[in-house]
Amino acid sequence: MNSYPVTQGLILGIETSCDETAVAVVRDGHHALSSVISSQQVHSKFGGVVPELAGREHEKQILPVVREALTIAGLNMISPNLEAIAVTMGPGLSGALMVGVAAAKALSIAWNVPLVGVNHLEGHLFAVRLEDDPIEYPAVMLLVSGGHTMLVLVSAPGRYRIIGQSLDDAAGEAFDKVARFLGLGYPGGPEIEKEAQFGDPKAIRFPRALRDGSFNFSFSGLKTAVVTYARKNPNVEVSDIAASFQAAVVDILVEKTIKAAVENGAKSVALAGGVAANTILRKRMVEGAHKHQLAACIPAKINCTDNGAMIAAAGAWRLENFGPSDLSLGAYPSMALEEFAE
Amino acid sequence: MILLGIDTASDVTSIGLCKHGQPPYITSFPGPNNQLERIGVVLERIMVESGIKRSSISALVVDVGPGLFSGLRVGVSFAKSFAGAIGVPIIPLTSLDILAFSQKNCPRLIVSVLDARRGEVFYSTYKKVPGGVTRLGPYLVASPENVAVEIESIDELTLLVGHGANRYQEVFSTIPQVQFAGLAMAYPLTAMMFELAQPMFYSEQFVSPENVEVVYIRDADAKVNFEVRKALKKES
Numbered sequence: 001m002n003s004y005p006v007t008q009g010l011i012l013g014i015e016t017s018c019d020e021t022a023v024a025v026v027r028d029g030h031h032a033l034s035s036v037i038s039s040q041q042v043h044s045k046f047g048g049v050v051p052e053l054a055g056r057e058h059e060k061q062i063l064p065v066v067r068e069a070l071t072i073a074g075l076n077m078i079s080p081n082l083e084a085i086a087v088t089m090g091p092g093l094s095g096a097l098m099v100g101v102a103a104a105k106a107l108s109i110a111w112n113v114p115l116v117g118v119n120h121l122e123g124h125l126f127a128v129r130l131e132d133d134p135i136e137y138p139a140v141m142l143l144v145s146g147g148h149t150m151l152v153l154v155s156a157p158g159r160y161r162i163i164g165q166s167l168d169d170a171a172g173e174a175f176d177k178v179a180r181f182l183g184l185g186y187p188g189g190p191e192i193e194k195e196a197q198f199g200d201p202k203a204i205r206f207p208r209a210l211r212d213g214s215f216n217f218s219f220s221g222l223k224t225a226v227v228t229y230a231r232k233n234p235n236v237e238v239s240d241i242a243a244s245f246q247a248a249v250v251d252i253l254v255e256k257t258i259k260a261a262v263e264n265g266a267k268s269v270a271l272a273g274g275v276a277a278n279t280i281l282r283k284r285m286v287e288g289a290h291k292h293q294l295a296a297c298i299p300a301k302i303n304c305t306d307n308g309a310m311i312a313a314a315g316a317w318r319l320e321n322f323g324p325s326d327l328s329l330g331a332y333p334s335m336a337l338e339e340f341a342e
Numbered sequence: 343m344i345l346l347g348i349d350t351a352s353d354v355t356s357i358g359l360c361k362h363g364q365p366p367y368i369t370s371f372p373g374p375n376n377q378l379e380r381i382g383v384v385l386e387r388i389m390v391e392s393g394i395k396r397s398s399i400s401a402l403v404v405d406v407g408p409g410l411f412s413g414l415r416v417g418v419s420f421a422k423s424f425a426g427a428i429g430v431p432i433i434p435l436t437s438l439d440i441l442a443f444s445q446k447n448c449p450r451l452i453v454s455v456l457d458a459r460r461g462e463v464f465y466s467t468y469k470k471v472p473g474g475v476t477r478l479g480p481y482l483v484a485s486p487e488n489v490a491v492e493i494e495s496i497d498e499l500t501l502l503v504g505h506g507a508n509r510y511q512e513v514f515s516t517i518p519q520v521q522f523a524g525l526a527m528a529y530p531l532t533a534m535m536f537e538l539a540q541p542m543f544y545s546e547q548f549v550s551p552e553n554v555e556v557v558y559i560r561d562a563d564a565k566v567n568f569e570v571r572k573a574l575k576k577e578s
């Protein structure tokens with residue numbers, strides 16, 4: 001591991017892997033001075049992200065969002081005196097990632113500061129470092145989003161082992177599909193959560209899949225169960241179905257995370273990813289952790305959904321431990337989270 | 343006055359630096375699909391070679407399409423961010439205008455034709471005016487066969503320019519007395535962009551980076567499919 005001298009500098013983080021154009025300024029790798037997230041609205045009528053439209057929107061938004069993030073942080077666009085520019089290089093949508101990497105390179109050359117490519121998944125895991133309370137390692141982190149559902153054992157920053165993941169749909173995908181079926185809007189997570197407030201989570205007992213002792217997940221059976229139930233019982237309140245479905249997802253996510261933490265001797269559990277903004281999941285995870293004397297790190301909602309601050313935080317750590325990226329950095333749509341041997 | 347030119351809209355990428363009155367420093371390389379990896383490296387190299395510092399660049403000249411989606415997006419995102427960071431404006435040029443301008447001394451009707459993939463071409467028609475060319479209609483996309491029929495119906499001596507014309511030479515050769523500009527001007531390279539942009543810079547025909555818009559012409563596929571599906575649903 002070579003070390004790269006890092007001052008207590010400011011890092012600009014750029015995230016464009018999916019449908020959020022997000023830029024933040026983070027100091028010391030911990031304190032977000034600004035975090036601007038521009039969510040693309042163009043996809044809502046399609047019920048899912050349209051890659052080509054995402055690319056076009058990122059291209060329109062990237063410069064205004066960079067400018068706004070710098071302004072809020074009290075920095076000047078022409079000479080912001082940054083330590084580095086961190087950017088998501090993958091995984092994600094190819095055309096979307098390319099906009100962020102192209103912009104980051106241009107800024108890196110224009111301001112003469114190093115460029116750092118960041119893995120989006122690692123970025124999510126670094127969201128915990130944006131909180132005031134430092135997380136205790138080893139930790140088991142549940143990364144749940146529209147594209148991923150995985151349990152990661154983090155023995156230290158940068159040291160990951162994936163101990164379980166979804167065998168079919170990601171949790172966020174299941175939320176989207178069920179929401180679409182129930183006639184609710186997109187994205188599905190917040191829509192189901194809103195609807196579930198008015199329903200009874202115990203109204204319907206949906207199956208909790210893969211209680212097989214493994215840490216893997218499966219949501220396609222649950223999704224099918226919801227669809228079958230709703231078709232057979234057209235008079236049941238949509239709110240009851242939404243609440244019961246949400247309860248089933250949260251149950252299985254919390255149960256497996258706590259079990260994984262206990263079995264792996266972790267000191268804490270943490271949440272990351274867009275689905276981690278779900279209020280019931282956050283509440284139940286804290287309760288579950290406390291029951292087992294585990295610390296729970298639940299990042300602010302703005303740091304759970306895709307954002308630039310987590311990319312800057314991960315970038316600060318990457319820069320310090322591995323140095324900057326080459327200017328020939330590309331976009332890597334199917335990049336995996338790098339696992340390190342124990 | 344120093345201009346930085348970026349063209350990533352087609353199969354050949356071109357990046358150049360140009361100091362007024364001096365020969366430009368230009369690097370062109372075949373793409374597509376390598377613009378993102380190469381754009382920064384090439385720019386750094388020509389800055390070193392030319393001895394031109396970023397702080398002395400007066401404006402950027404950028405090809406905003408029509409062209410290949412991902413290349414365009416890389417080039418335009420890069421250009422906007424770079425211009426924003428050094429605080430200079432952008433002179434946006436369209437790929438078809440650049441090609442037509444390269445034939446500005448030709449008295450014929452000029453048609454710029456670029457390969458749009460999937461059996462189609464982007465095109466537009468121009469005629470010579472003092473100091474350059476003027477565009478006679480909108481930017482369009484169609485099959486080469488349809489474009490050939492359209493040009494024939496205008497019934498004027500025509501010059502075709504652009505790699506779309508070369509690629510579909512067999513189709514366009516059916517037009518009576520048509521001429522082809524040849525391969526040297528098949529792509530909108532930065533050398534031609536500088537010639538077109540210099541007078542524009544002095545007459546302040548530039549925009550702030552935020553206001554640069556890519557010329558797409560063709561809708562995103564998913565959007566097209568969605569609208570077709572919606573229309574079919576309505577009918578049934």
Ligand SMILES: [Zn+2]
Pocket residue numbers: 120124145273274305306
């Ligand atoms: Zn994400």
